[in-house]
Every structure is written in C-alpha cells, then in structure tokens.
Amino acid sequence: MKNYKILLLASFAAATLVSCSQKAVVKGTLVDAPEKDVVVKVLEGGVQMPLDSLRTDKAGAFKATIKLKKGDPRFVYFYYGDTKLASLLLDASDKVVVEADTLGHWTVSGSQDCALLQQVEKDYTDFIAEMNASLESALANPAVTEKDINAELSKEYVAYHRKAVRFVVANPKSLTVIPVLYQKVNDEFPVFNRPQDAIYFRSAADSLATVYPASTYVKMLEKEAEKRENALSLGMKMQSANQLGYPDVELPDVNGQKAALSGVVENSKVVMVLFWNADDAAQKMFNIDKLLPLYNKYHAKGFDVYSVNIGTDKVDWGTSVRKQQLPWTNVCDGLGAASPVLLKYNIASLPTFYVIVNGEILSDSTDGLEGLEKLLKKYC
Numbered sequence: 001m002k003n004y005k006i007l008l009l010a011s012f013a014a015a016t017l018v019s020c021s022q023k024a025v026v027k028g029t030l031v032d033a034p035e036k037d038v039v040v041k042v043l044e045g046g047v048q049m050p051l052d053s054l055r056t057d058k059a060g061a062f063k064a065t066i067k068l069k070k071g072d073p074r075f076v077y078f079y080y081g082d083t084k085l086a087s088l089l090l091d092a093s094d095k096v097v098v099e100a101d102t103l104g105h106w107t108v109s110g111s112q113d114c115a116l117l118q119q120v121e122k123d124y125t126d127f128i129a130e131m132n133a134s135l136e137s138a139l140a141n142p143a144v145t146e147k148d149i150n151a152e153l154s155k156e157y158v159a160y161h162r163k164a165v166r167f168v169v170a171n172p173k174s175l176t177v178i179p180v181l182y183q184k185v186n187d188e189f190p191v192f193n194r195p196q197d198a199i200y201f202r203s204a205a206d207s208l209a210t211v212y213p214a215s216t217y218v219k220m221l222e223k224e225a226e227k228r229e230n231a232l233s234l235g236m237k238m239q240s241a242n243q244l245g246y247p248d249v250e251l252p253d254v255n256g257q258k259a260a261l262s263g264v265v266e267n268s269k270v271v272m273v274l275f276w277n278a279d280d281a282a283q284k285m286f287n288i289d290k291l292l293p294l295y296n297k298y299h300a301k302g303f304d305v306y307s308v309n310i311g312t313d314k315v316d317w318g319t320s321v322r323k324q325q326l327p328w329t330n331v332c333d334g335l336g337a338a339s340p341v342l343l344k345y346n347i348a349s350l351p352t353f354y355v356i357v358n359g360e361i362l363s364d365s366t367d368g369l370e371g372l373e374k375l376l377k378k379y380c
Contacts, residue, residue, distance in 0.1 A: 022067055022070060022092050022093075023065055023066065023067055023068065023092065023093065024066045024076075024090040024091065024093065024096070025064070025065055025095050026063070026076075026078075026088065026090070026096045027062075027095075027096070027097050028064075028078065028097070028098035028099070029059070029061050029098070030056050030060045030061075030062065030085065030101070030102065031060060031099070031100065031102075032101065033056055033060050034057065034059065034060050035055060035056060035058060036055065036056050036060075037053060037054070037080075038054040038056060038079065039053050039054075039080075040052040040053065040054065040064055040066070040076065040077070040078055041079065042066075042075065042076050042077075043074065043075035043076075046182075046220070048077055052064060052066075070092045071212060071213070072214050072216065073089055073090060073091040073113070073175055074089075074090055075087065075088070075117075075175075075217075076088045076089075076090050078098065078100070080100075083104045085098070085100040085106055086100055086106045087117055088108065088111070088114045089111070089113040089114055089116075089117045089176060090111070091111075091113070094111050094114075095110050096109070096110040096114055097110050106118075113174060113176060116171070116176045117176045117179070120180055121179075124180075127156070127160045128185070130156060131153060131185065134152055134153060135149065138152065157191075160191065164180050164183065164191055164192070165200060167180055168180055168181065168203075168204055169200075169203075169336065172207035173208065173210075173211050175215070175217060177208075178204070178208075178217055181201060195231060195232045196232060196343040198225065198228035198229045198232045199342050199343055199347075200337070200338075201224055202225040202228075202229060202348050203337040204221060204225075205218060205222040205224075205225045208221065229348055232346060245359060245360060245361070246261070246265070246273075246354075246356050246359075246360065246361035247344040247345060248262045249261040249306070249331070249344065250262075251331035251332065251333050251341065252332065253329060253331050254317075254318045254321050254322065254330055259306075259331050261273065264304050264329055265306075265356055265359055267304070268302055268303065268304040269301075269302030269303065269358060269379050270298075270302060270356070270357050270375055270379050270380055271303075271304050271305070271306055271355070271356040272303075272305045272306070272354075272355055272372060273345070273353060273354045273356065273361075274291075274305060274351065275310055275341075275345065275347050275350055275352045275353065276307065276308070276309060276310065276350055277309065277311050277350050278309050278311055278313075278316060278320045278321075278332075279316070283351050284320055286351065287307075287324055287326055290369055294372070294373060294376070301376075301380035302380045303376055303380050304328060304329070305328035305329065306328070306331070307326070307328055307331070308332070308341055309331070309332035310336060310337070310341075310342065310347070310350055311332065311336055312334055312335070312336040313334075314332055314334040317330075317332050318332075353372075357379055358379070
C-alpha cells in the first residue's frame with residue numbers, strides 16, 4: 001500500500017510538471033470588439049496553419065491555452081478576419097498579455113522574444129512602406145528616370161539588408177532571426193538574396209541548434225543553410241574555374257598593421273591558411289600542441305602560416321596570440337560571423353584550413369595535419 005501511494009504521488013507530480021511545462025497562456029483584449037471571433041494560427045513548414053478559434057467576451061477579452069513541446073517554441077498568430085492582431089513566439093509555460101484593436105495595432109508584454117518579434121515585424125513593415133512610398137513618388141515625377149528609381153530603391157534595400165544582417169549577428173540565440181532571414185521585398189526578391197548570404201543562414205542554424213536542438217524551425221533552417229552553401233560553393237567553383245592563384249586577404253595583425261596573405265605566399269613554398277576562433281580552448285591548444293611543432297620543423301624549409309581569427313573580441317584574441325607566442329602571421333577583423341573573409345573561402349565551420357602550394361590554392365583543404373605534412377615533405 002505504501003509503495004502504491006508513492007507511485008501515485010510520483011505519477012501526479014510528473015503529470016503536473018508536464019502539464020505546467022507544456023502550455024503557454026495568452027490573455028488578450030480586442031478593443032471595442034465584444035463577442036467577436038478570433039482565429040489562432042501556428043507556423044508549420046513555412047505556412048500559417050489554423051490552430052484554434054476563440055470568441056471575445058462582452059469586454060473584448062479572450063484567452064488561449066496553447067500546448068507546446070518543451071524546447072520547441074512556436075510562432076503563433078492571432079487574426080480578426082483578415083487583420084493580424086499579434087505575432088508571438090511562444091515557449092512552454094509562457095504567460096503573455098496582448099492588447100490589440102481591429103486595425104492591427106497591438107502591444108505585447110510578458111515575453112522578451114515576443115517583444116523582439118514585434119520589433120522585427122515593425123522594422124520590416126516600415127521598410128516595405130518606405131520602398132512603396134519612394135516608388136510612388138518617383139513614378140509621379142516625370143523628371144525621374146528609371147535609372148534614378150532603381151538607384152533610390154537599391155539604396156534603401158542595401159540599408160535594410162545591412163540592418164537585417166546586424167540583427168541576425170546580434171541575436172544568435174533567438175529564434176526571431178528566422179523570420180528575418182526569410183523576409184522578402186516581393187514574391188521574387190528575398191531580402192537575403194545574395195549567394196554569400198548563405199553564411200548568415202549557416203551561422204544562425206549552428207547557433208540556434210545549441211539552444212533548440214529539437215526545434216522543427218531550426219531543422220528547416222539547417223536544410224536551407226545547406227542548400228544555400230551548396231549553391232554558393234558551386235558558384236564560386238564556376239567563377240574561379242579559369243583562374244589561378246587564391247583569394248587574397250588583408251587584415252589587421254596583433255599590432256593593428258595590415259598584413260596580406262599574398263605577402264606570406266610570396267616568400268613561402270607552402271602556406272597554411274587557418275581559420276579558427278580564439279574563444280575555443282580546444283582550438284587554442286591545437287596551436288601549441290599540433291601546429292607549432294609542425295611550424296618549427298618546416299618553417300626554415302619554406303612553410304608558413306596565415307592564421308585568421310573569426311571572432312569579435314580582438315583584445316582577447318591578441319592576448320591569446322601573445323601569451324602563446326605564436327610566431328606566424330595572425331590577423332583578425334573583429335567581425336566574427338559577418339567577416340567577408342568567410343565568404344571568400346566558403347568557410348562553414350571552425351577550425352578549417354586551406355593549403356597554398358607554390359602560389360596556387362589546393363581545390364580542397366587537405367586531409368588534416370597528416371595530409372599537410374605529406375605536402376611539406378614533398379615541397380619543402
């Protein structure tokens with residue numbers, strides 16, 4: 001009997017815990033809209049699917065309880081007819097309050113992610129409105145040429161693209177970067193339309209996977225990142241098919257002086273172009289335990305290293321380089337995942353290295369340090 005009671009208590013506690021952790025509650029008020037229908041939708045596979053329907057009371061209030069899997073937040077939307085009342089990013093056990101009117105104006109409280117998503121949508125809506133206003137104004141002026149119109153629209157697009165990139169880079173752990181990455185200027189023109197934008201999809205997917213490994217949105221983002229990376233890689237190979245040499249890089253070294261990869265290649269038989277992150281302890285140990293002995297062994301025979309740190313903390317990087325007394329060229333632009341050098345070399349993960357032999361880059365990074373040493377024995 002005692003064991004039976006314990007089992008009952010344990011089952012009740014587990015059921016209570018699951019119940020509490022798997023429901024988000026949204027309390028809302030639709031101003032001046034008593035006893036009206038409200039439709040709830042959830043984002044599934046890139047499409048907003050109906051989830052539930054509610055009816056406001058005589059004061060315009062409504063309440064929605066949404067079941068969620070822990071670790072798998074969902075984008076949830078509330079509609080009054082065709083008017084969107086709110087866009088929310090809900091996690092298990094969230095309690096959110098929404099105030100809205102029938103014109104689509106709304107505020108949200110109780111969730112930082114929801115507030116961030118609201119700002120994302122406002123910035124995007126303002127951008128589209130500015131583009132449309134500029135186009136209408138230009139078309140109404142007979143003196144404005146098509147070239148002038150394209151120049152103005154391009155300027156506004158570039159400014160917004162940069163703003164969107166800054167948001168993605170600044171919020172690597174927030175799912176709100178996902179709708180930003182999929183925004184469109186129109187049906188045929190995504191905001192992130194350039195081949196090199198693949199790096200932002202990959203960076204976001206990798207960062208979000210560490211926080212939300214079970215998220216269906218993150219899994220979809222990973223597939224999109226892979227697709228874009230493949231397209232970028234193919235484009236770069238086609239572009240460079242008839243070219244010799246390698247993409248040059250010129251970045252600040254630990255003393256703040258520009259150091260070019262070409263300067264290292266010019267005086268070496270074999271150059272290792274290493275991309276790494278000084279924030280990673282394992283990668284710092286790689287410098288001392290693996291790379292430094294190889295460098296000391298072959299440097300006098302024509303081997304050199306051009307090491308590119310992909311991080312944002314240049315002070316910490318500089319301290320690491322000096323403390324480890326790394327003798328090769330060490331550079332960093334402090335832009336992290338937004339560094340243009342990642343695009344030049346199609347870098348999707350760290351650490352990664354390429355090898356330049358007698359002024360020409362090998363088509364792919366060699367088979368680890370063992371493969372590199374075989375090249376060193378052959379060419380140095």
